[in-house]
Amino acid sequence: xxxxxxxxxxxxxxxxxxxxxxxxxxxxxxxxxxxxxxxxxxxxxxxxxxxxxxxxxxxxxxxxxxxxxxxxxxxxxxxxxxxxxxxxxxxxxxxxxxxxxxxxxxxxxxxxxxxxxxxxxxxxxxxxxxxxxxxxxxxxxxxxxxxxxxxxxxxxxxxxxxxxxxxxxxxxxxxxxxxxxxxxxxxxxxxxxxxxxxxxxxxxxxxxxxxxxxxxxxxxxxxxxxxxxxxxxxxxxxxxxxxxxxxxxxxxxxxxxxxxxxxxxxxxxxxxxxxxxxxxxxxxxxxxxxxxxxxxxxxxxxxxxxxxxxxxxxxxxxxxxxxxxxxxxxxxxxxxxxxxxxxxxxxxxxxxxxxxxxxxxxxxxxxxxxxxxxxxxxxxxxxxxxxxxxxxxxxxxxxxxxxxxxxxxxxxxxxxxxxxxxxxxxxxxxxxxxxxxxxxxxxxxxxxxxxxxxxxxxxxxxxxxxxxxxxxxxxxxxxxxxxxxxxxxxxxxxxxxxxxxxxxxxxxxxxxxxxxxxxxxxxxxxxxxxxxxxxxxxxxxxxxxxxxxxxxxxxxxxxxxxxxxxxxxxxxxxxxxxxxxxxxxxxxxxxxxxxxxxxxxxxxxxxxxxxxxxxxxxxxxxxxxxxxxxxxxxxxxxxxxxxxxxxxxxxxxxxxxxxxxxxxxxxxxxxxxxxxxxxxxxxxxxxxxxxxxxxxxxxxxxxxxxxxxxxxxxxxxxxxxxxxxxxxxxxxxxxxxxxxxxx
Numbered sequence: 001x002x003x004x005x006x007x008x009x010x011x012x013x014x015x016x017x018x019x020x021x022x023x024x025x026x027x028x029x030x031x032x033x034x035x036x037x038x039x040x041x042x043x044x045x046x047x048x049x050x051x052x053x054x055x056x057x058x059x060x061x062x063x064x065x066x067x068x069x070x071x072x073x074x075x076x077x078x079x080x081x082x083x084x085x086x087x088x089x090x091x092x093x094x095x096x097x098x099x100x101x102x103x104x105x106x107x108x109x110x111x112x113x114x115x116x117x118x119x120x121x122x123x124x125x126x127x128x129x130x131x132x133x134x135x136x137x138x139x140x141x142x143x144x145x146x147x148x149x150x151x152x153x154x155x156x157x158x159x160x161x162x163x164x165x166x167x168x169x170x171x172x173x174x175x176x177x178x179x180x181x182x183x184x185x186x187x188x189x190x191x192x193x194x195x196x197x198x199x200x201x202x203x204x205x206x207x208x209x210x211x212x213x214x215x216x217x218x219x220x221x222x223x224x225x226x227x228x229x230x231x232x233x234x235x236x237x238x239x240x241x242x243x244x245x246x247x248x249x250x251x252x253x254x255x256x257x258x259x260x261x262x263x264x265x266x267x268x269x270x271x272x273x274x275x276x277x278x279x280x281x282x283x284x285x286x287x288x289x290x291x292x293x294x295x296x297x298x299x300x301x302x303x304x305x306x307x308x309x310x311x312x313x314x315x316x317x318x319x320x321x322x323x324x325x326x327x328x329x330x331x332x333x334x335x336x337x338x339x340x341x342x343x344x345x346x347x348x349x350x351x352x353x354x355x356x357x358x359x360x361x362x363x364x365x366x367x368x369x370x371x372x373x374x375x376x377x378x379x380x381x382x383x384x385x386x387x388x389x390x391x392x393x394x395x396x397x398x399x400x401x402x403x404x405x406x407x408x409x410x411x412x413x414x415x416x417x418x419x420x421x422x423x424x425x426x427x428x429x430x431x432x433x434x435x436x437x438x439x440x441x442x443x444x445x446x447x448x449x450x451x452x453x454x455x456x457x458x459x460x461x462x463x464x465x466x467x468x469x470x471x472x473x474x475x476x477x478x479x480x481x482x483x484x485x486x487x488x489x490x491x492x493x494x495x496x497x498x499x500x501x502x503x504x505x506x507x508x509x510x511x512x513x514x515x516x517x518x519x520x521x522x523x524x525x526x527x528x529x530x531x532x533x534x535x536x537x538x539x540x541x542x543x544x545x546x547x548x549x550x551x552x553x554x555x556x557x558x559x560x561x562x563x564x565x566x567x568x569x570x571x572x573x574x575x576x577x578x579x580x581x582x583x584x585x586x587x588x589x590x591x592x593x594x595x596x597x598x599x600x601x602x603x604x605x606x607x608x609x610x611x612x613x614x615x616x617x618x619x620x621x622x623x624x625x626x627x628x629x630x631x632x633x634x635x636x637x638x639x640x641x642x643x644x645x646x647x648x649x650x651x652x653x654x655x656x657x658x659x660x661x662x663x664x665x666x667x668x669x670x671x672x673x674x675x676x677x678x679x680x681x682x683x684x685x686x687x688x689x690x691x692x693x694x695x696x697x698x699x700x701x702x703x704x705x706x707x708x709x710x711x712x713x714x715x716x717x718x719x720x721x722x723x724x725x726x727x728x729x730x731x732x733x734x735x736x737x738x739x740x741x742x743x
Contacts, residue, residue, distance in 0.1 A: 081476065157344065299322055
């Protein structure tokens with residue numbers, strides 16, 4: 001008779017959204033019994049949202065892939081790992097030889113940012129392939145903020161975040177942190193921190209086309225016409241100059257371009273901006289005055305400010321406002337985290353650097369410029385469809401589902417079917433990976449170790465936390481980082497049977513020699529016996545701003561020290577970092593980059609482009625239970641009321657003859673989708689809202705729970721050629737649509 005397995009509690013950092021909460025996972029044998037927030041976690045302090053509980057469903061999901069798949073005669077069959085990689089080598093190597101390295105494209109999705117076995121090693125794969133055709137989810141939601149931050153501060157991830165625990169006035173545009181717990185801002189339990197802000201006498205004001213969950217808990221909310229952020233922000237900047245409210249404070253000696261900004265915003269009068277953005281002129285003036293008068297304040301904008309034609313300008317003007325009111329890099333304002341590991345703005349010579357460049361190459365068909373090493377996701381379909389030298393003939397997708405997440409997914413799906421070869425690394429057979437010839441499954445999030453590579457660079461408080469695997473993966477399942485290295489070995493001509501551990505050793509040695517020089521052998525020896533991501537993490541921690549410097553500082557961080565702290569290590573509140581943080585060639589905060597001043601003229605020319613009163617504009621939304629499309633397949637998150645509904649103001653519904661719950665047809669660009677109407681007075685009249693990431697009714701996908709309520713794919717309506725010209729980010733909101741009752 002089998003003995004019952006002993007129960008134990010494992011510490012885990014949740015990998016399902018940017019909040020990165022610490023969890024207690026109660027298990028017995030290979031079963032998850034319960035998941036709770038870890039009260040003693042130094043960062044999240046016991047906070048928990050529904051997504052974390054769904055880790056049990058994800059781990060146990062029968063639809064989650066556990067064996068490699070190879071497509072034979074149009075059908076997927078399970079194969080062993082060696083057979084899968086042999087298939088990849090036999091088809092990918094001749095294709096590269098015949099058509100060149102740019103014939104292979106790669107896409108990477110945001111789950112990769114939550115896995116330390118994927119994020120650092122994806123770069124190795126991309127470098128090994130040597131292709132210009134690199135695409136990621138960044139050009140679907142955040143590249144404008146990365147570009148504006150890079151131009152202003154010298155690095156793509158030097159992104160200031162609200163110091164919410166010391167803030168008196170928080171102005172939020174196009175963001176819903178009550179649901180997201182931050183985005184490009186890692187802030188678990190935003191609701192609790194916002195409540196504390198208000199209880200100490202502070203104010204929160206939200207500007208959004210929908211009275212969101214964040215807005216309903218704020219002191220004030222103002223509707224804004226979608227896409228109107230740049231006009232509002234520029235008018236606020238102009239008001240600061242006109243009324244003598246500019247106060248640069250401590251960082252004044254480190255600011256460049258103040259006068260150029262003043263001259264550039266001259267066309268954006270309060271009256272003109274009010275007509276264009278839908279917010280009264282006096283309200284705009286009052287917002288500028290309140291921001292300037294607040295002792296500790298911050299402007300924060302997110303996905304709504306990025307997914308529009310002026311995304312980079314809006315992202316830039318947010319930080320211009322923070323700087324001009326003396327709230328940039330000040331406690332309670334917009335501050336820069338100091339990550340313990342992997343942050344480029346803590347390495348090298350402080351105070352200046354090379355800055356960033358864009359446009360090092362361009363897409364073959366449309367000429368879209370490269371930004372941060374990537375091309376816009378919206379050009380991928382045409383790069384596959386258009387014959388000629390450099391045509392994309394093969395694709396490697398890594399934790400990516402652009403058929404749902406990118407604009408005009410139907411066109412992209414047809415293009416994927418035309419590829420000569422496609423490989424996917426994913427845990428599901430989804431709307432994108434169904435097109436692949438080979439699918440390599442990843443591990444359950446409970447089966448690998450975890451350290452957040454990216455999010456401490458965006459966190460409301462400095463910290464270092466590590467969690468070991470809750471369960472051991474199957475002995476047949478290779479670690480994901482080794483799968484990426486094996487693909488890199490194939491691309492470099494080493495073959496599918498290459499020794500990936502030796503390749504990893506060589507890569508590490510090359511990297512250490514760049515920074516440690518003659519001391520490289522001692523550094524490498526000090527990192528033994530760890531391999532793979534843990535070795536990279538130990539190197540990053542020990543050479544980071546809090547590290548032991550390989551024995552130079554006896555109380556500095558090492559991976560051993562972080563592992564030995566079961567609740568993580570609190571590294572303190574955010575501290576001022578200018579000028580040390582800066583990596584611009586001038587050594588200044590560049591308030592007026594030429595690229596942005598040039599594009600501001602485009603916005604000024606668009607001041608008169610006011611939509612007609614009968615035009616309906618569509619925006620997206622996020623639900624706390626569906627951060628990503630694959631979360632719709634988890635029963636604990638999928639249950640409850642239907643969430644893929646078209647929110648519409650009752651006045652608009654009455655004009656269109658739409659009853660609550662009636663099926664509506666939404667049309668744009670000659671394409672249409674259908675969703676039930678949900679009458680909602682929290683919508684701005686003239687604006688409708690459909691959530692992102694749905695459309696689980698495509699043949700070949702194997703997402704049984706999601707298919708029960710597939711929902712409508714908002715992005716199927718959108719134009720893949722419509723994007724912010726500076727960042728290449730797709731325009732996913734503020735698009736004109738026609739809505740009618742379904743026949």
